[in-house]
Amino acid sequence: MSIRYEAANQLFHLQTKSMSYIFQAIHGYPAHLYWGRKINEANPRRLLERTERASFSANPVPEDRSISLDTLPQEYPGYGTTDNRNPAYAAQLPNGTTASELLYVSHAIVKGKPQLSGLPAVYAESEEEAQTLYIQLEDRVSGLAVELSYTVFEAFDAVIRSSRIINNSDGVITLQRALSCSIDFPHDRYEMLQLSGAWARERYIHRRPLTPGTQSVESRRGSSSHMNNPFFALLSEDATEDHGEVFGFSLVYSGSFVGGIEVDQFHTARAYLGINPFDFSWRLEPGESFQTPEAVMVFSAEGLGGMSRTYHEMYRTRLCRGAYRDADRPILVNNWEATYFNFDADKIEALAESASELGIELLVLDDGWFGRRDSDNSSLGDWVVDRKKLPHGLDDLAERVRSRGLQFGLWFEPEMVSPDSELYRAHPDWCLHVPGRRRSEARRQLILDLSRADVQDYIVNSVSAILDSAPISYVKWDMNRNMTEIGSALLTAERQRETAHRYMLGLYNVLERITSAFPGVLFESCSGGGGRFDPGMLYYMPQTWTSDNTDAVSRLKIQYGTSIVYPISSMGAHVSDVPNHQVGRMTPLKTRGDVAMSGNFGYELDLTRFTEAEKEEVKRQIAMVKELRELTQNGHFYRLLSPFEGEETAWMFVSPDRSEAFAVHVIVLNEPNARLERLRLKGLDPERRYELIGTEDVIGGDELMHAGIVRPRAHDDFSSIVYRFKAV
Numbered sequence: 133m134s135i136r137y138e139a140a141n142q143l144f145h146l147q148t149k150s151m152s153y154i155f156q157a158i159h160g161y162p163a164h165l166y167w168g169r170k171i172n173e174a175n176p177r178r179l180l181e182r183t184e185r186a187s188f189s190a191n192p193v194p195e196d197r198s199i200s201l202d203t204l205p206q207e208y209p210g211y212g213t214t215d216n217r218n219p220a221y222a223a224q225l226p227n228g229t230t231a232s233e234l235l236y237v238s239h240a241i242v243k244g245k246p247q248l249s250g251l252p253a254v255y256a257e258s259e260e261e262a263q264t265l266y267i268q269l270e271d272r273v274s275g276l277a278v279e280l281s282y283t284v285f286e287a288f289d290a291v292i293r294s295s296r297i298i299n300n301s302d303g304v305i306t307l308q309r310a311l312s313c314s315i316d317f318p319h320d321r322y323e324m325l326q327l328s329g330a331w332a333r334e335r336y337i338h339r340r341p342l343t344p345g346t347q348s349v350e351s352r353r354g355s356s357s358h359m360n361n362p363f364f365a366l367l368s369e370d371a372t373e374d375h376g377e378v379f380g381f382s383l384v385y386s387g388s389f390v391g392g393i394e395v396d397q398f399h400t401a402r403a404y405l406g407i408n409p410f411d412f413s414w415r416l417e418p419g420e421s422f423q424t425p426e427a428v429m430v431f432s433a434e435g436l437g438g439m440s441r442t443y444h445e446m447y448r449t450r451l452c453r454g455a456y457r458d459a460d461r462p463i464l465v466n467n468w469e470a471t472y473f474n475f476d477a478d479k480i481e482a483l484a485e486s487a488s489e490l491g492i493e494l495l496v497l498d499d500g501w502f503g504r505r506d507s508d509n510s511s512l513g514d515w516v517v518d519r520k521k522l523p524h525g526l527d528d529l530a531e532r533v534r535s536r537g538l539q540f541g542l543w544f545e546p547e548m549v550s551p552d553s554e555l556y557r558a559h560p561d562w563c564l565h566v567p568g569r570r571r572s573e574a575r576r577q578l579i580l581d582l583s584r585a586d587v588q589d590y591i592v593n594s595v596s597a598i599l600d601s602a603p604i605s606y607v608k609w610d611m612n613r614n615m616t617e618i619g620s621a622l623l624t625a626e627r628q629r630e631t632a633h634r635y636m637l638g639l640y641n642v643l644e645r646i647t648s649a650f651p652g653v654l655f656e657s658c659s660g661g662g663g664r665f666d667p668g669m670l671y672y673m674p675q676t677w678t679s680d681n682t683d684a685v686s687r688l689k690i691q692y693g694t695s696i697v698y699p700i701s702s703m704g705a706h707v708s709d710v711p712n713h714q715v716g717r718m719t720p721l722k723t724r725g726d727v728a729m730s731g732n733f734g735y736e737l738d739l740t741r742f743t744e745a746e747k748e749e750v751k752r753q754i755a756m757v758k759e760l761r762e763l764t765q766n767g768h769f770y771r772l773l774s775p776f777e778g779e780e781t782a783w784m785f786v787s788p789d790r791s792e793a794f795a796v797h798v799i800v801l802n803e804p805n806a807r808l809e810r811l812r813l814k815g816l817d818p819e820r821r822y823e824l825i826g827t828e829d830v831i832g833g834d835e836l837m838h839a840g841i842v843r844p845r846a847h848d849d850f851s852s853i854v855y856r857f858k859a860v
Contacts, residue, residue: 133286135241135263138174142236144265145174146282151289151431153282154179155207159193160235162207162267162280164316167291168377169433180205185398190214192233201233203398205316208269208280208295210234217402218346218394220314221295222409225274226303234269234278241265245283245292250637252384252671253426254283254292254450261286275301281426288446294426299416306626307414311390311406312383312427320344320395321369325436327361327693332681332714334358334662335693337776339367342401348392352410354579354615354632355386355659356666362389363697366403371435373771374814378432378439381405382697384451385425386668387636388412411618413629428667436696437814441768444699448766451667452674452702454647456654460761461675461732462539463491463754464606466706468498469682469713470738473506476521481532486739488536490747491754494606494734495533496541501526503553509576512548513555515594526602534603541606541654542598546591547639548577548612555590562587564631566619574613582642583620583634592645599650609673611659636668643672656704656732665694665702675702675732682708682736684719684727685800685850688775691730692783700785701765705731707753709738719850721746725753726796726852730764730783733757760794760856763787767794770814779803780843784855786815790833793822793857799846810840817859825856833859 136145142157147170154166154174165179182198184191189202192214201215211219212231224230244259256262267280277300283292293313299305320342326349327335340347349364351357362383368376383389383405391405405427414422428446432438449457465487471479475497484495502518503511517525530540549556549563551573556563563578565571571578580587599607620631647655655673657664661680669676676698679690687705694703705728710718728734735750742750763785772782772795784795797811816822816833823830831841836857844853 133263133284135265135282135284137239137241141176143174143176144239144267146265146284146291148284148289149286150433153284153291156180157236158204159196159199161199161201161204161233162236162269164205164207167315167379168431203400205318205400206314207267208234208278209314217396218404219309220311220404220406221278221297221307222309223276223297224306224308225276226301226305230308232271232274232276234271234276237268237270239265239267248294248423248426250640251423251425252451252640252668254384254428254446255453256285256450270300274305275299276305285446285450288430288442289432290428290430290442290446292426292428295424296421297416297424298421299418302418304418305416307416307422308412309409310414310422310424311404312424313381313406313429314402314404315429317366317401317403320399320401322366322401323369323371324393325365325367325696327363327696329358331358331660331663332679332686334665334679334690335361335696336689337693337696337774341369342393342395344395344397344399346392346394348390350390350392350408350410351388352408354388354618354635355611355664356389356668357614358660358663361697362391362405362666364391364393364405365436365439366393366401367436373437374435376435378436379403380430380432380439380443380697382428382430382443382667383425384428384667384671385636386639386664386666387632407633411629412633414633415627415630425668437770440696440771443697444769447667447670448699448701452670454674455651456674458766461654461701461765462493462606463757464494464496464541464734465492465739466496466498466608466734466736469708469736473500475500477524477529477532480529481536482740483738484533484536484538486742488538490739490750491758492538492735494539494541496543496606496608497529498543498608499545501542510550510552512545512550512577513553513580515544515546515598526598526604530602530604539605540603541608542604543608543610544595545610545612546595546642547580547582549580550577561621564615564618564620564635566617569617572616574616577613579613579615581620581631581635582638583631584622584638588638588642591642595646596649599653604653606654606656608656608658608677611664640668640672647672662690662694665698670698670702675704677704678731681714682706683712683715683717684724684798685717686715687727688781688798688800691727692771692775692781695769695771695783700730700769701732703731704734705729706734706736708736721749723798723850723852725749726854727798729753729757729760729854730796733761763792763794768815772811772814773797775800782811784813784815790815790817790820791859793855795855796852797843797855798850798852799844800850802846802849802851806845809843811843812840813837816857820859822857823860825858830860
């Protein structure tokens with residue numbers, strides 16, 4: 133790891149164990165030269181070809197006609213002074229104009245990685261494991277300034293970027309666009325991969341070649357959304373799961389975002405990522421600054437799998453925080469699909485009794501315990517216990533559950549308010565709204581205005597009071613609608629388009645205060661399942677409910693797609709009832725368990741209705757999860773067969789020392805007289821021999837990876853098999 137500056141060429145060379153990232157100040161313009169496999173020497177003359185392309189690309193430096201910002205690869209481009217491509221930033225200056233250009237002023241290289249004020253971010257545990265470069269840029273006409281931040285880690289082939297935009301003028305500057313990163317690639321011979329879907333169908337993999345024009349993913353919904361994840365990757369045309377170059381872009385942010393690639397007239401490709409400029413602006417008074425979220429840019433020369441494992445390790449160990457970052461996650465049962473709103477203390481205790489007999493460690497009480505919450509039409513915001521259902525309160529119920537040997541957890545939806553609630557009747561202006569317009573409801577609820585300090589304080593105080601009232605060790609934090617009528621009663625007219633981002637800053641403040649005050653609580657994020665599965669939330673909550681769709685077959689694609697970026701330790705994965713409540717499918721209990729083992733394991737059904745045979749199968753599953761969870765949470769993850777390419781799916785985990793492995797293979801639809809094939813494993817030590825647990829077979833790691841093992845011949849649909857290996 134190193135960041136080197138060559139003063140003679142004003143050149144910056146960022147290196148990690150296998151990667152180089154190089155840029156240079158050319159006539160003051162920060163120009164991108166190279167990002168890819170590690171190179172020792174950076175010669176700017178060989179890395180960047182400069183030539184005049186067309187008279188329509190104007191020249192900002194009269195004495196050097198090889199320079200046009202319309203063709204120069206740049207680090208943080210603006211608009212209006214010869215670059216006509218998508219800019220990284222745009223600002224209306226005090227004189228009303230929007231043309232600006234940033235020139236290099238100075239730089240600083242520091243040890244470690246300073247945190248971002250008010251925003252989640254990757255962190256360094258010591259100054260020795262990371263270095264950070266700050267580049268100071270200035271528009272000499274307007275007083276607009278930008279500080280670019282670049283961090284590299286010893287352990288990761290990644291560059292972490294963000295930008296701080298400063299108003300050094302005497303007037304008001306209004307930001308209209310403030311992205312986290314922009315990078316120009318020298319050609320367009322790439323494919324773009326994105327993770328897109330819908331509620332109950334989140335993060336499906338989509339891959340397509342780049343074409344002239346702009347291809348992008350975005351959210352305008354006030355959250356990262358079910359529709360698109362704040363991530364995309366550029367893949368070399370020959371890239372596979374295990375081979376080829378891959379460039380990943382992931383945004384540590386939970387609100388509306390945009391990420392994309394613009395292919396220009398000369399077949400270069402500009403990639404960019406950051407806050408969505410749609411319906412966004414930010415007013416900077418003299419001396420004020422705006423900090424963008426950070427973008428985590430990962431390079432892999434070992435295909436998608438190499439990129440994923442870098443993201444997994446970084447996000448698991450240098451983004452997630454707290455007591456549960458490295459701890460075993462408890463096996464839980466959630467009462468939602470067992471009871472929905474229809475429960476009392478006796479019914480929950482009976483569920484806890486059954487759970488205890490099976491070896492489950494945590495019971496989670498879901499929606500319906502507060503206010504007058506017998507359906508989804510009331511009481512959000514009224515975080516007081518419903519004494520009709522729980523006459524002796526949460527403390528009594530928690531102690532009854534704990535007496536059965538289980539921990540107790542609780543569901544909240546703190547960002548919402550029901551129109552039929554005491555909170556809304558007392559504070560009707562506390563929700564997001566626009567004066568004179570209807571307040572559109574979704575799921576019969578509105579969104580509290582977290583840009584307001586008084587609303588933030590209310591949420592912190594009311595949630596904290598509940599957590600103080602009972603021995604609660606787990607919280608499921610839900611958020612069940614998109615933003616509409618985005619306005620705040622406290623913001624002035626010229627600041628209304630700041631509301632959505634101020635909401636996110638307010639949410640992060642709330643989460644920081646609550647999670648810091650209750651460090652022993654395991655927090656899980658949820659947004660109608662996976663509607664806010666993003667790095668920003670993982671900073672505060674080390675796991676996220678992957679999807680409301682708990683069908684094992686549907687989860688193959690959902691969990692496989694999620695694994696492109698997110699560590700397995702971040703995914704909630706439960707066994708639910710059949711027919712499945714979302715898609716109506718009937719799948720074997722064994723298959724449901726085998727799929728859910730590749731995540732934070734739990735159950736979402738009525739345990740009291742199990743047959744004796746089902747109880748024995750569940751006991752087997754729970755015993756296996758307890759043996760394997762260290763491996764599945766902290767091991768290296770390898771994708772073997774894609775559910776997007778056939779009727780079979782397989783993946784595996786390998787311990788860091790390569791002494792243990794666990795693989796799952798699922799056959800969705802059986803085929804008569806199918807071809808005989810083998811399953812090739814990955815990540816093992818080719819010099820060691822491995823025992824296949826449950827058999828007498830001892831097989832070389834080289835054979836398992838290069839020749840593979842015979843795939844089982846299925847006799848029914850939706851079947852699964854698991855393999856466990858230990859080095860001998």
